[in-house]
Amino acid sequence: MENGKVERKDELEGILQTFARQANGLIPAFHAIQNRYGYVPKECLPEVARAFNLSQADVYGVLTFYHEFRHEPAGRHVVSACRAEACQANGSATVIERIRERLGIDFGETTPDDEVTLLPTYCFGNCACGPSIAIDGKLYGRMSAERVERMLRGMGALE
Amino acid sequence: MKVYVPRDYSACAMGADEVARAIEREAARRGLSLDLVRNGSRGLYWLEPLVEVERNGERIGYGPITEEEVEGLFSAGFLEGKEHPARLGDPEEIPYLRRQKRLVFRRMGRTDPLSLDAYRQQGGLAGLTRALTLSPQQIVEEVTKSGLRGRGGAGFPTGIKWKTTLQAAADRKYIVCNADEGDSGTFSDRMVIEGDPFLLIEGMIIAGLAVGATEGYVYLRSEYPLARRVFAEALEKARAVGMLGDDILGSGKSFALNLYIGAGAYVCGEETALLESLEGKRGMVRPRPPLPAIRGLWQKPTVVNNVITLASVPVILADGAEAFAQLGVGRSKGTLPVQLSGNLKRPGLVEVPFGITLEELLFEYGGGTASGRPLKTIQIGGPLGPFLPPSLFPVTLDYEELTKVRGIVGHGGIVAFDDTVNLGRMARYAMEYCAGESCGKCTPCRIGSTRGMELLDQILSGKKGPEAAELLVDLCDVMVNASLCGLGGMTPFPVLSGLRFFPEDFGYSKEEVEPLLQKV
Ligand SMILES: Cc1cc2nc3c(=O)[nH]c(=O)nc-3n(C[C@H](O)[C@H](O)[C@H](O)COP(=O)(O)O)c2cc1C
Ligand code: SF4
Numbered sequence: 001m002e003n004g005k006v007e008r009k010d011e012l013e014g015i016l017q018t019f020a021r022q023a024n025g026l027i028p029a030f031h032a033i034q035n036r037y038g039y040v041p042k043e044c045l046p047e048v049a050r051a052f053n054l055s056q057a058d059v060y061g062v063l064t065f066y067h068e069f070r071h072e073p074a075g076r077h078v079v080s081a082c083r084a085e086a087c088q089a090n091g092s093a094t095v096i097e098r099i100r101e102r103l104g105i106d107f108g109e110t111t112p113d114d115e116v117t118l119l120p121t122y123c124f125g126n127c128a129c130g131p132s133i134a135i136d137g138k139l140y141g142r143m144s145a146e147r148v149e150r151m152l153r154g155m156g157a158l159e
Numbered sequence: 160m161k162v163y164v165p166r167d168y169s170a171c172a173m174g175a176d177e178v179a180r181a182i183e184r185e186a187a188r189r190g191l192s193l194d195l196v197r198n199g200s201r202g203l204y205w206l207e208p209l210v211e212v213e214r215n216g217e218r219i220g221y222g223p224i225t226e227e228e229v230e231g232l233f234s235a236g237f238l239e240g241k242e243h244p245a246r247l248g249d250p251e252e253i254p255y256l257r258r259q260k261r262l263v264f265r266r267m268g269r270t271d272p273l274s275l276d277a278y279r280q281q282g283g284l285a286g287l288t289r290a291l292t293l294s295p296q297q298i299v300e301e302v303t304k305s306g307l308r309g310r311g312g313a314g315f316p317t318g319i320k321w322k323t324t325l326q327a328a329a330d331r332k333y334i335v336c337n338a339d340e341g342d343s344g345t346f347s348d349r350m351v352i353e354g355d356p357f358l359l360i361e362g363m364i365i366a367g368l369a370v371g372a373t374e375g376y377v378y379l380r381s382e383y384p385l386a387r388r389v390f391a392e393a394l395e396k397a398r399a400v401g402m403l404g405d406d407i408l409g410s411g412k413s414f415a416l417n418l419y420i421g422a423g424a425y426v427c428g429e430e431t432a433l434l435e436s437l438e439g440k441r442g443m444v445r446p447r448p449p450l451p452a453i454r455g456l457w458q459k460p461t462v463v464n465n466v467i468t469l470a471s472v473p474v475i476l477a478d479g480a481e482a483f484a485q486l487g488v489g490r491s492k493g494t495l496p497v498q499l500s501g502n503l504k505r506p507g508l509v510e511v512p513f514g515i516t517l518e519e520l521l522f523e524y525g526g527g528t529a530s531g532r533p534l535k536t537i538q539i540g541g542p543l544g545p546f547l548p549p550s551l552f553p554v555t556l557d558y559e560e561l562t563k564v565r566g567i568v569g570h571g572g573i574v575a576f577d578d579t580v581n582l583g584r585m586a587r588y589a590m591e592y593c594a595g596e597s598c599g600k601c602t603p604c605r606i607g608s609t610r611g612m613e614l615l616d617q618i619l620s621g622k623k624g625p626e627a628a629e630l631l632v633d634l635c636d637v638m639v640n641a642s643l644c645g646l647g648g649m650t651p652f653p654v655l656s657g658l659r660f661f662p663e664d665f666g667y668s669k670e671e672v673e674p675l676l677q678k679v
Contacts, residue, residue, distance in 0.1 A: 024439035025439060027421075066423055066442075067424060068424075069423075082343075085344060085542060086344040086574045089500075123341065123342070123343045123345075124383075125383060127343060127344045128498070128500045129173055129207065132172065137384070139168065139171065141169060
């Protein structure tokens with residue numbers, strides 16, 4: 001995942017050209033944009049709307065319906081914690097509490113130094129091996145508060 | 160010499176990739192050549208990563224294995240099947256696995272999921288081969304006779320759904336596989352897609368032949384990145400050998416299959432919201448009628464089925480409807496891949512015929528709580544399923560029997576909780592989840608869930624007397640009876656069951672809540 005401003009318009013056009021041909025290409029296009037930029041920049045929306053022959057309101061409506069799409073750049077690292085029942089049954093609350101406390105942020109927030117973004121997930125399908133935490137897209141099972149703190153420290157997210 | 164290390168999302172979360180790399184490194188260091196196969200998981204998740212060695216056609220398992228233990232495994236002589244503290248013997252002789260009746264999961268964990276040769280050797284394509292000799296009516300008849308009911312949650316008879324679409328006249332029809340698997344505590348769809356993807360493809364082709372559809376979509380949730388990679392690869396292979404395309408296995412019949420990735424919305428598991436999302440729109444629930452079977456994707460007749468439903472079809476065609484219908488009880492035919500998770504010693508995938516008691520699943524298979532504390536409750540059937548107390552554990556797994564105790568089979572997930580859980584908090588969570596995931600189309604769900612959350616906050620802070628419980632019950636009543644879809648309509652199940660069986664967790668006595676609960 002990479003962050004960056006939408007500097008290269010032709011790149012965006014390339015993405016849009018690929019997907020605008022498909023009748024159901026809008027959601028795949030948002031995936032592709034987020035893959036490229038780390039989020040879906042607002043500046044893209046007029047062009048997305050034009051490419052799909054939709055109003056900006058329609059495009060915005062689709063974008064904001066789905067939890068997966070971010071509207072702001074993420075930090076250098078993304079930590080996703082499962083908040084769902086099966087992980088709760090295995091003590092995810094203490095793991096999540098430790099992350100929040102050590103990073104000083106809540107779900108949906110990024111640390112002031114842009115180091116870590118904390119996101120909620122509702123199930124990774126790792127219910128038999130919870131609590132589950134994903135860091136930069138890699139999933140870890142049987143997480144404990146101590147281990148997640150060690151991992152955050154290891155990636156330089158804690159001073 | 161073959162060594163197997165699962166390439167399954169959960170096994171990988173427990174370090175399977177690192178173990179696989181360590182095995183390759185250690186083999187190279189010792190100058191040994193071995194054939195490392197990445198199989199699917201057998202679903203004995205407390206043993207993952209479960210490494211297996213194949214010698215003279217026999218498999219010896221070792222698990223769980225960490226990266227650090229790999230060198231010791233070599234030194235102990237695991238390649239010769241020698242003793243080691245983690246040695247399990249033949250994995251298929253482990254009672255947890257041996258006692259199951261695996262039909263849909265029969266191949267799971269045995270081979271490389273992306274090898275079509277292995278798939279064929281292990282009985283794959285037998286169902287499709289037979290289906291190609293039958294008329295659409297005959298295929299539908301076979302599925303109807305099997306008694307197969309939808310495994311996505313509603314338990315609707317699959318044969319009836321297919322017949323509706325078969326009879327609908329249209330220039331185009333679609334097969335849509337619901338692989339949104341949003342329920343916490345479920346992972347059987349993920350396992351099939353990662354561990355036996357050709358089975359799903361085969362089931363979808365048969366569905367297409369049955370109803371006259373030549374195009375299909377798999378709607379896969381975005382939270383399953385490994386499943387996406389594996390399935391994309393499986394699709395390419397199936398196209399390359401002519402399993403998919405314009406001449407299915409040389410029959411002259413055609414079926415095209417596409418993969419579509421969701422974007423994190425629980426409600427898109429609801430079939431009409433899924434269809435909207437698949438059309439590239441907001442995942443808003445559609446009013447019914449029309450049924451998707453008559454007007455679904457792009458307004459064309461569409462079969463929407465869960466992964467496990469579709470993956471059961473090749474088995475039914477291969478073994479015959481009778482073999483499937485003989486298993487199970489009453490109107491619950493065949494097997495169900497139950498997913499055990501939460502606070503259990505032995506969480507995993509247990510495919511058994513319907514009719515087993517919850518008790519047996521939780522204790523004989525699950526081994527009781529992992530924490531060693533008393534098992535207080537289970538949530539069955541996903542986030543919209545009720546919490547059941549131990550007094551109901553003698554109930555059997557059976558659509559009708561569970562309905563009698565206000566339970567649901569759902570997608571077959573059972574999440575166990577020890578006595579540290581507070582059902583008032585879980586009820587609050589259920590309302591919060593519903594508020595976050597509501598598509599917003601109808602008021603009882605959109606507004607009701609937020610009101611429910613506020614009400615539960617007041618109840619749990621002890622600021623309200625029994626009149627708040629009455630309000631909560633009334634609110635739930637409205638949500639159950641006036642919501643357009645199951646999200647708003649079933650969120651009250653975890654709430655009311657908590658209140659019914661564990662009123663003390665809400666600060667009430669049984670006497671206070673019992674009269675209120677009589678009306679719902
Ligand atoms: C809120 C909600 C979420 C659902 N999520 C799923 C899901 O993730 N997977 C699924 O197969 N069915 C899900 N369903 C059930 C589907 O609407 C539908 O019944 C099912 O896909 C039909 O397939 P089947 O007959 O094979 O079960 C959900 C239903 C509701 C109301
Ligand atoms: S119950 Fe909720 S999710 Fe379902 S249609 Fe109504 S608002 Fe949408």
